[in-house]
Amino acid sequence: MSKILKNSELDVSSANSIVSETLNKCDDGELYLEDSKSEAIVLDDNKIKSSSYNSNLGYGLRAVTGDVVAYSHSSDLTKKSLNESSKNLKSTLSSSNGTYNFEIKKTNKKYYTEQDPIEAKNFKSKIEILNQVNGYVRKKDNSVKQVTATLLGEHKSIEIIRNGGEILTDERPLVRFNLSVMLEKNGRKETAVYGIGGRQNYDAYLKEADWKNVCDEALRIASVNLNSKPAPAGEMQVVLGPGWPAILIHEAVGHGLEGDFNRKKTSAFHNLVGQRVASEGVTIIDDGTLENRRGSLSIDDEGTPTEKTVLIENGILKNFMQDRLNARLMKTKSTGNGRRESYKHVVMPRMRNTIMLNGKHTQEEMIKSVKKGIFAVSFGGGQVDITSGKFVFNCTEAYEILDGKVGSPIKGATLIGDGPSALKEVLMVGNDMMLDPGIGTCGKAGQGVPVGVGQPSLLINKMTVGGTQL
Amino acid sequence: MLEYNNNLGDIVDQCISKAKQSGATDVEVALIKNTSETVSFRNKKLDESDRAENIGLSLTAYINKKRTSVSSSNLNKENLEKLIVRCIDAAKITPDDDFNSLPDKELFFKSSKELDLLDDTHIENSKKIEYLKEAEEVAFKNPEIVNTNGSSFSESKTEVILGNSKGFKNGYKTSNFTAYCEVVSKSNGNMERDYEYTSKRHFENLLKPVELGSNAANFAIRKLKPQKINSGKFTVIFDKRIAKNFLNYFSNAITGSSIYRGTSFLKDKLNKKIFSENINIIDRSDIERGNGSKYFDNEGVQIQNLSLVKNGVLNDYLIDTYYGRKLNLSSNGRSGGTTNLYFENGDRNLKDLMNSNKKIFYITETIGHGTNIVTGDYSVGAAGMMIENGEFAYPVSEVTIAGNLNDMFKRIILANDLQFNYSTNSPSILIEDITVAGK
Numbered sequence: 001m002s003k004i005l006k007n008s009e010l011d012v013s014s015a016n017s018i019v020s021e022t023l024n025k026c027d028d029g030e031l032y033l034e035d036s037k038s039e040a041i042v043l044d045d046n047k048i049k050s051s052s053y054n055s056n057l058g059y060g061l062r063a064v065t066g067d068v069v070a071y072s073h074s075s076d077l078t079k080k081s082l083n084e085s086s087k088n089l090k091s092t093l094s095s096s097n098g099t100y101n102f103e104i105k106k107t108n109k110k111y112y113t114e115q116d117p118i119e120a121k122n123f124k125s126k127i128e129i130l131n132q133v134n135g136y137v138r139k140k141d142n143s144v145k146q147v148t149a150t151l152l153g154e155h156k157s158i159e160i161i162r163n164g165g166e167i168l169t170d171e172r173p174l175v176r177f178n179l180s181v182m183l184e185k186n187g188r189k190e191t192a193v194y195g196i197g198g199r200q201n202y203d204a205y206l207k208e209a210d211w212k213n214v215c216d217e218a219l220r221i222a223s224v225n226l227n228s229k230p231a232p233a234g235e236m237q238v239v240l241g242p243g244w245p246a247i248l249i250h251e252a253v254g255h256g257l258e259g260d261f262n263r264k265k266t267s268a269f270h271n272l273v274g275q276r277v278a279s280e281g282v283t284i285i286d287d288g289t290l291e292n293r294r295g296s297l298s299i300d301d302e303g304t305p306t307e308k309t310v311l312i313e314n315g316i317l318k319n320f321m322q323d324r325l326n327a328r329l330m331k332t333k334s335t336g337n338g339r340r341e342s343y344k345h346v347v348m349p350r351m352r353n354t355i356m357l358n359g360k361h362t363q364e365e366m367i368k369s370v371k372k373g374i375f376a377v378s379f380g381g382g383q384v385d386i387t388s389g390k391f392v393f394n395c396t397e398a399y400e401i402l403d404g405k406v407g408s409p410i411k412g413a414t415l416i417g418d419g420p421s422a423l424k425e426v427l428m429v430g431n432d433m434m435l436d437p438g439i440g441t442c443g444k445a446g447q448g449v450p451v452g453v454g455q456p457s458l459l460i461n462k463m464t465v466g467g468t469q470l
Numbered sequence: 471m472l473e474y475n476n477n478l479g480d481i482v483d484q485c486i487s488k489a490k491q492s493g494a495t496d497v498e499v500a501l502i503k504n505t506s507e508t509v510s511f512r513n514k515k516l517d518e519s520d521r522a523e524n525i526g527l528s529l530t531a532y533i534n535k536k537r538t539s540v541s542s543s544n545l546n547k548e549n550l551e552k553l554i555v556r557c558i559d560a561a562k563i564t565p566d567d568d569f570n571s572l573p574d575k576e577l578f579f580k581s582s583k584e585l586d587l588l589d590d591t592h593i594e595n596s597k598k599i600e601y602l603k604e605a606e607e608v609a610f611k612n613p614e615i616v617n618t619n620g621s622s623f624s625e626s627k628t629e630v631i632l633g634n635s636k637g638f639k640n641g642y643k644t645s646n647f648t649a650y651c652e653v654v655s656k657s658n659g660n661m662e663r664d665y666e667y668t669s670k671r672h673f674e675n676l677l678k679p680v681e682l683g684s685n686a687a688n689f690a691i692r693k694l695k696p697q698k699i700n701s702g703k704f705t706v707i708f709d710k711r712i713a714k715n716f717l718n719y720f721s722n723a724i725t726g727s728s729i730y731r732g733t734s735f736l737k738d739k740l741n742k743k744i745f746s747e748n749i750n751i752i753d754r755s756d757i758e759r760g761n762g763s764k765y766f767d768n769e770g771v772q773i774q775n776l777s778l779v780k781n782g783v784l785n786d787y788l789i790d791t792y793y794g795r796k797l798n799l800s801s802n803g804r805s806g807g808t809t810n811l812y813f814e815n816g817d818r819n820l821k822d823l824m825n826s827n828k829k830i831f832y833i834t835e836t837i838g839h840g841t842n843i844v845t846g847d848y849s850v851g852a853a854g855m856m857i858e859n860g861e862f863a864y865p866v867s868e869v870t871i872a873g874n875l876n877d878m879f880k881r882i883i884l885a886n887d888l889q890f891n892y893s894t895n896s897p898s899i900l901i902e903d904i905t906v907a908g909k
Contacts, residue, residue, distance in 0.1 A: 045731055047567045051560060052539040055553060058524075068516050074523040075543035085521065092519045092595065124563050146731050182733055182844060191733065191844050231849070233872065233907035234701040264512070266619050266654050268661065346520060381839045383851075387619070387654055387663035388693075390868050392838035392851035414840040414849040414870050416907075466840070466849040466870025468905045470701055 004033045008077045022086040023163040027098035029063040034343040036156040043130040044148045058343040061085045065096035107305035112199035114171040116155035120201045146182035160303040168303035183222045192222035197438040231413035231467025237373035243434035246455035251382040251391040252419040259326030259349040268389035277317045278423030284312040288352035294438040295353035295452035306336035341447040353452035359429025366459040368404040375399045389419035414466040430457030474641030482633040492558045496532035498634040506626035511602035535566040569795040579766035587644040589672040598623040608683030617654035624648045638770040655690040664689035671759045696867035699908040705827040706904045709834045713896040726793025735846030751779035755809035762810040762893025773803030812895040816884025825860040846875035869908040
């Protein structure tokens, strides 16, 4: 049964026969259907600045033979258009002589509700909450000069029609509440951003205590930064706070452990399975099965059930993250990491919720042990060069540490390190693991997908801090 | 009169009248249709092919001073009507904003010279593959090049149609041809990657495959065996490829929105000197075949050519209708941002700049998003080459550079090697006395 095709002029049996005719001599492939709705309501400068609603429908037909992928996608869900796509794929892969792999794991497990969060809460009450947020933030601190509050909601229905007629489906809700504030005091301006979200209805994140907590946190970070002094420059010890700073893990090792870069041998990690890539005590997993989390998926975008994949165990590299194509070529199984931004995009191995597990140290111990270094609590984004392994991330809340004590806040600075060696420099792993608040989006090859991260506090022996003070 | 598809134009008209019937006082509809074919090539053979046909319609409805938008890729009549009703229902309960309105009629696009933005050539996939094969073969002639991250060739045709209830309706077609080659070099245990990229409106203006492949290879090879340098103050040259980032920071800081909201380090700098005396920044929409050229902006407004910075002085902001009304300025056609933005050439050649100091850090890439437009604070990861006595001495990586844009802008010295490769273009830039954090 296809819900998406029910409302289109393309019928299931035509779709099935086009799929099977296209994929007959291929190793793998599918017809991916997507029906998605999204909304964005933005309050800015004391007004509802914009509200938009988007409804998208489209398909992507993919054929895979050996290591070659042919893809054709369109927003025109008709038999005519699908036939055009099929023709295009067949001409690209005219010499293909593969055997279709019908095998795909099944699951009944769902890690989130099927409800459409946009419809579950009426428009008027969303506007009311944004107005309350604006009022609360401006009243709480008179140095507030600008407030931008955003509600983002999404519901995506996907269907994967495989050769042979099997249909795999998933219904994915996603919401996010974001707040950005600008404070001005004594001629100095600072901004801060904070948010929460995940795969649930809005109400799960927008109880008064929840949104107030987001406001308080954004205000706190911005006020800290109003008193920040220029950051130091050079190599030093770094203590990372728990939670969102785990984008260090995402950038430093996560991307380098995605199957495609390793199959192509362009990752700095490609020949390191079974070897030590991190200090003892460092265990990192990529988990798609955490309930209601932003990076979770019941099935990935190829239909494979997600799982908890151990990437690094006690410092030793165990597994890469795989989609079906890279798994087949590397003679292993898909780990349910095959993802795509939308029907307009081809599948690749992507992270879900990437998490470092608890160690035994306290954050206090870490800070006490540092003579000169920084304590980084909150981050903006990060980026990595997979091939050389160099990665960066930007502090948005950080303090200097002098003789085991946390000192003045410092201005936002970029930290740079080397992926394959950074985790070998981990001196202590904390016992205070926290997941991020549900705001991460990861970009790769022009595709953005929602992800999560988590970690306990960490003490890293040596990283380069990109401040201005020599 | 520009040319566009009448059937699509009819859909725009139908949506405008449906929205008016449903209670909108004003309506704007944009329809964008894109078809593209991309081929990726890797290690001597086809890696991926991608054919795309996308259409997207967005509609903004006004009920007096209330405004909401909807958009969809599903042009089914029933679906569009449902969406329009939904949009009007939402508009009714959206609070008023006095500054919401369509542009003034007299600002709409009237005429332009022919910009030659469409090349109708269709490059067959086999020809695209041939192009990429040649590029990779050239790259692999170098023994240091051991792998490829893939090369791709993309051909894309786009049609834009915009209409509104004040009687504006127009559209035009553009094309884009893009080729990209990224290769991996190796020496002992060290791997480095780099790329070359070419993107043009017309196929014949693309870099030749030989240049694409050999540039990518040379860039990747010169990065091998990098050193991490000691922290210190350095004279820095930004390669053209990344020097243009400074224009992006600049343009982000002078949008109507960041100026009005006060979230810009260039607020209150109009008519003040923000660069040195001889620096000029132009934004021109009518360069023939220009990557950033267009006939009208996202609201249908005629785009003025702007001298944003003249002799170092900030002359203008980037204004759309909404922020124009808030700032009491008239839109200069920048809903949708800059067009072809560039620094005019400086008067020194690059060689001359490379000799201006015994030791210069020549930066070929930056990594990370460490630019704060509100404060101007700047801190990013960097890699490149150390120049000693005017010659490339050794590659450098895993360092950062930091400063404040207010101060860095004033000290920018431009070379005279401007080329129009992208929509935003800069000659090489030299800045003295930049903090580099390394060992």
